[in-house]
Amino acid sequence: MANAERIKRIAKRVTERHLAGNKIIVVLSAMGDTTDELIKLTQQITNRPPEREMDMLLATGEQVSIALLAMAVDALGYPVVSLTGPQVGITTDDVHTKAKILNINEARLREELAQNRIIIVAGFQGCNTHNDITTLGRGGSDTTAVAIAAALEADVCEIYTDVDGVYTADPRIIPEAQKLKIISHDEMLELASLGALVLQPRSVEMAKQYGVTIHVRSIFNNNEGTLVQEEKDMEKEKVVSGVAHDLKVAKISLLDVPDRPGIASKLFQSLAAERINVDMIIQSTMRNERNDISFTICRDDLARALTVAEQVRDEVGAGGMAFGQDVAKVSIVGAGMITNPGVAATMFRALAEENINIEMISTSEIKVSCIIKAEEAVKAVQALHRVFELDRL
Amino acid sequence: MANAERIKRIAKRVTERHLAGNKIIVVLSAMGDTTDELIKLTQQITNRPPEREMDMLLATGEQVSIALLAMAVDALGYPVVSLTGPQVGITTDDVHTKAKILNINEARLREELAQNRIIIVAGFQGCNTHNDITTLGRGGSDTTAVAIAAALEADVCEIYTDVDGVYTADPRIIPEAQKLKIISHDEMLELASLGALVLQPRSVEMAKQYGVTIHVRSIFNNNEGTLVQEEKDMEKEKVVSGVAHDLKVAKISLLDVPDRPGIASKLFQSLAAERINVDMIIQSTMRNERNDISFTICRDDLARALTVAEQVRDEVGAGGMAFGQDVAKVSIVGAGMITNPGVAATMFRALAEENINIEMISTSEIKVSCIIKAEEAVKAVQALHRVFELDRL
Numbered sequence: 001m002a003n004a005e006r007i008k009r010i011a012k013r014v015t016e017r018h019l020a021g022n023k024i025i026v027v028l029s030a031m032g033d034t035t036d037e038l039i040k041l042t043q044q045i046t047n048r049p050p051e052r053e054m055d056m057l058l059a060t061g062e063q064v065s066i067a068l069l070a071m072a073v074d075a076l077g078y079p080v081v082s083l084t085g086p087q088v089g090i091t092t093d094d095v096h097t098k099a100k101i102l103n104i105n106e107a108r109l110r111e112e113l114a115q116n117r118i119i120i121v122a123g124f125q126g127c128n129t130h131n132d133i134t135t136l137g138r139g140g141s142d143t144t145a146v147a148i149a150a151a152l153e154a155d156v157c158e159i160y161t162d163v164d165g166v167y168t169a170d171p172r173i174i175p176e177a178q179k180l181k182i183i184s185h186d187e188m189l190e191l192a193s194l195g196a197l198v199l200q201p202r203s204v205e206m207a208k209q210y211g212v213t214i215h216v217r218s219i220f221n222n223n224e225g226t227l228v229q230e231e232k233d234m235e236k237e238k239v240v241s242g243v244a245h246d247l248k249v250a251k252i253s254l255l256d257v258p259d260r261p262g263i264a265s266k267l268f269q270s271l272a273a274e275r276i277n278v279d280m281i282i283q284s285t286m287r288n289e290r291n292d293i294s295f296t297i298c299r300d301d302l303a304r305a306l307t308v309a310e311q312v313r314d315e316v317g318a319g320g321m322a323f324g325q326d327v328a329k330v331s332i333v334g335a336g337m338i339t340n341p342g343v344a345a346t347m348f349r350a351l352a353e354e355n356i357n358i359e360m361i362s363t364s365e366i367k368v369s370c371i372i373k374a375e376e377a378v379k380a381v382q383a384l385h386r387v388f389e390l391d392r393l
Numbered sequence: 394m395a396n397a398e399r400i401k402r403i404a405k406r407v408t409e410r411h412l413a414g415n416k417i418i419v420v421l422s423a424m425g426d427t428t429d430e431l432i433k434l435t436q437q438i439t440n441r442p443p444e445r446e447m448d449m450l451l452a453t454g455e456q457v458s459i460a461l462l463a464m465a466v467d468a469l470g471y472p473v474v475s476l477t478g479p480q481v482g483i484t485t486d487d488v489h490t491k492a493k494i495l496n497i498n499e500a501r502l503r504e505e506l507a508q509n510r511i512i513i514v515a516g517f518q519g520c521n522t523h524n525d526i527t528t529l530g531r532g533g534s535d536t537t538a539v540a541i542a543a544a545l546e547a548d549v550c551e552i553y554t555d556v557d558g559v560y561t562a563d564p565r566i567i568p569e570a571q572k573l574k575i576i577s578h579d580e581m582l583e584l585a586s587l588g589a590l591v592l593q594p595r596s597v598e599m600a601k602q603y604g605v606t607i608h609v610r611s612i613f614n615n616n617e618g619t620l621v622q623e624e625k626d627m628e629k630e631k632v633v634s635g636v637a638h639d640l641k642v643a644k645i646s647l648l649d650v651p652d653r654p655g656i657a658s659k660l661f662q663s664l665a666a667e668r669i670n671v672d673m674i675i676q677s678t679m680r681n682e683r684n685d686i687s688f689t690i691c692r693d694d695l696a697r698a699l700t701v702a703e704q705v706r707d708e709v710g711a712g713g714m715a716f717g718q719d720v721a722k723v724s725i726v727g728a729g730m731i732t733n734p735g736v737a738a739t740m741f742r743a744l745a746e747e748n749i750n751i752e753m754i755s756t757s758e759i760k761v762s763c764i765i766k767a768e769e770a771v772k773a774v775q776a777l778h779r780v781f782e783l784d785r786l
Contacts, residue, residue, distance in 0.1 A: 050464065068438055
C-alpha cells in the first residue's frame with residue numbers, strides 16, 4: 001500500500017506540473033524493495049546468475065513502476081504513455097549490469113511530446129545493438145534522466161532525492177549547514193565523489209558534458225532545491241562552497257620501495273585488475289633512493305587490497321607495509337579556489353588550531369582533501385565550516 | 394520457494410532434452426501468482442487501468458520467469474538465452490490485452506539456434522507496429538508456442554498441462570475414460586470449445602492453420618501424452634473420439650416471434666455488441682407465422698444476455714421469453730462421423746434409453762451436441778461413453 005500511495009502522490013505532482021504548461025518526461029526507478037526481491041529470487045536458483053539474464057530480470061522492476069504511474073496519471077484524467085528504455089531507443093554498450101549509454105533515438109519521445117502526452121520512462125535500462133536488454137548499474141536512473149534531458153535539450157533535469165538540496169556540509173553534524181542555491185558541475189562532482197552522496201558522480205559527469213542543468217529537489221516537499229549548472233552561468237559567491245567528509249576510508253602504505261620506474265604502475269594496475277578503486281595516492285621520495293607509496297581506498301575493499309599489496313611488496317622488494325582503517329577524509333570544495341591562493345593554507349591552519357594531524361593531502365583545482373584520524377572528522381568539518389563562513393551564505 | 398523448485402525442475406527437463414540432441418525453444422508463462430499480484434497492485438491505483446499500461450505491466454510476469462529459467466539452465470552448464478516477445482519479433486495487432494499475432498521474424502531465433510543455445514521465450518506477449526508491448530490474452534502462451542513452431546517448422550510443439558493428455562471423457566466422472574494417442578485438430582477444437590479445457594481453442598486453430606503437431610503432456614511426469622495433428626496423418630480408429638460435457642450453460646428462448654426477416658439478426662447483433670458469445674442457436678417455425686428462437690450462452694453471461702433479450706423482445710413484439718440455467722451440454726466428437734451415418738441417431742437412442750430429455754440439438758460435421766437437464770449430465774456422459782465403446786480403445 002505504501003508503494004501505491006507514493007505512486008499516486010508522484011502522479012499528482014506530475015499532473016500539476018503538466019497543468020502549469022510544462023512538457024514533462026518522468027524517469028522512474030523500481031519501487032521500494034522490488035529489486036531486492038528479484039535478487040532474492042535468483043538466489044534461490046543460482047549463486048552465479050549470468051549478467052545478461054540479471055538485466056533481463058531486473059529491468060522488470062522499472063517496467064512495473066512506469067506502468068503503475070501511467071495508470072495513476074491516467075486516472076487523474078491526463079494523457080500519458082509509459083516507455084521502457086528500449087522503447088525510448090536508449091542504446092548502450094554490451095557491458096551487462098553496468099552498461100553505458102551510447103545514444104538516444106529521440107523520435108519516439110518527440111512524437112509523444114507532440115501529442116502533449118506526459119511520458120513516463122523506465123530509468124536504469126536500455127538495450128545494446130544486439131537488441132538485448134541492459135541495465136546501467138548504480139545511479140542508472142539519474143543517468144537516464146540526464147541523458148534524455150541532454151538529447152531533448154530540456155530546460156532542466158529535476159532529480160528527486162530524500163534531501164532537499166546540496167548543503168555546505170552534512171546537516172546531521174553541522175546544524176548550521178546552509179542549502180546551496182547554485183553549484184557548478186565540477187564542484188558537485190568533487191562533492192559527490194567525496195562522500196556527499198546526493199547525486200551519483202556519473203550523472204553529474206554526463207550533465208557537465210552536455211551542459212544539462214540539474215535541479216536537486218526533495219520527494220517530500222516543494223521547496224526549491226539546488227541548481228547544478230555550468231560554471232559560466234554562475235556568480236561565485238564564496239571561495240569555498242562546501243565541506244565534505246567520508247568516513248569509509250582505509251589507507252595502505254608500501255614502505256621503503258626501491259626507486260625504480262614501473263613500480264607504482266605495477267601496484268595500481270594490480271589493484272585495477274581486482275576492480276579496486278584507488279582514491280588518493282601519495283609518493284614521497286626518501287633518502288637512499290627508496291620511496292614510501294601510500295594510497296586510500298574504500299574501507300570495504302581493504303581485505304582484497306591488502307592481498308594485492310602484499311604480493312606487490314614481495315615482488316618489488318619493498319621494506320614493509322602498513323595500513324589503517326581508523327582514518328577519514330575531509331575536503332573543501334569550491335570553484336573559486338582557482339583564483340584565490342591561500343585557501344589550502346587556511347584549511348591546514350584551521351586543522352592545526354584544533355590539533356588535528358594531517359596524514360595525507362591531495363588537491364585538485366577546486367578541492368583540497370586531507371586524510372586525518374577518523375575520530376577527529378566531525379571536529380574538523382565543524383572547524384572548516386566555520387573558518388570558511390559557510391554558515392553565512 | 395515452490396516457484397524456484399519448479400523452475401529448477403523445468404530446467405532439468407529442458408537440458409535432458411537438449412542433451413538428447415534436440416534443438417529446443419521453451420515458451421514460458423508467468424510464475425504462479427505473479428499475474429494476480431500485479432493486478433492487485435493496479436487495483437490499489439485505479440479501477441480502470443488503460444489496457445496499454447496493463448500490457449506494459451503484465452508482460453513483466455513472463456519476463457521474470459524466462460530470466461529465472463535461463464539462470465537455472467545456465468547453472469546446469471548449458472548454453473541458454475532468454476528472449477521477450479518483442480525480442481523474438483512477435484508482431485501483433487493493436488488490440489491491447491487480447492492482441493493477435495500477425496508475424497514472427499525468425500531471424501533472432503534462427504541465429505540463437507545456430508549457436509546451439511537453448512532459447513527461453515516469454516509467452517503471452519509481443520509488440521505492435523508502433524513498438525508498444527501487447528499481450529495475447531487467454532491462452533496466450535500456448536498461442537506463442539504454436540506460432541513459433543509454425544514459423545520455424547518445428548517437428549512438434551509440446552504443450553505441458555496439469556493433465557497428461559486428452560481423454561475420451563472427463564476421468565473425474567468416467568473412471569474408464571481412455572487417454573487418446575492421437576486426435577485431429579478439428580476434433581480437438583470441438584472438444585476444447587465443448588468444455589474439455591485441456592488446450593485453448595485459439596492455439597489449436599493456429600496449429601490447424603499451419604499444420605503444427607501439438608503434443609499435450611503433463612508437467613508432472615514423462616508419459617507420452619496425446620498428439621493433436623492433421624487429420625490426413627491419422628488412421629481413424631473410432632467413429633467417436635470423445636464425449637465432452639459443459640455444465641456452465643444457460644438457455645434463453647424468445648417465444649412467439651413474428652416471422653419477419655431481420656429479427657434473428659437484430660437479436661444476435663445486439664448480443665455481439667455486448668460481447669456475449671452465443672453457442673447454440675435453434676429456430677423453429679411454428680404455426681401462425683410465428684417462431685421460437687432459442688440460444689445458449691455461458692452461464693456467467695446470463696444476466697447481461699437477459700437484459701439484451703428483453704429489449705429485443707419488446708422491440709420486435711415477441712410473445713414471451715423463457716430462460717433456464719439448470720441445463721448442460723453433452724457432446725460427442727469424432728472425425729469419423731462424416732462418413733458414418735447414424736451416429737447422431739445412436740446418441741439420441743442412448744439418451745432416450747436413460748430417459749433423458751433432449752431440449753436442443755446442434756450438429757457439425759464432426760460433433761453432435763445436446764442440451765439436457767444439468768442433473769442428468771453425468772448419467773448422459775456415462776451412457777454415451779459406453780455406447781460408443783470408448784472404454785475399449
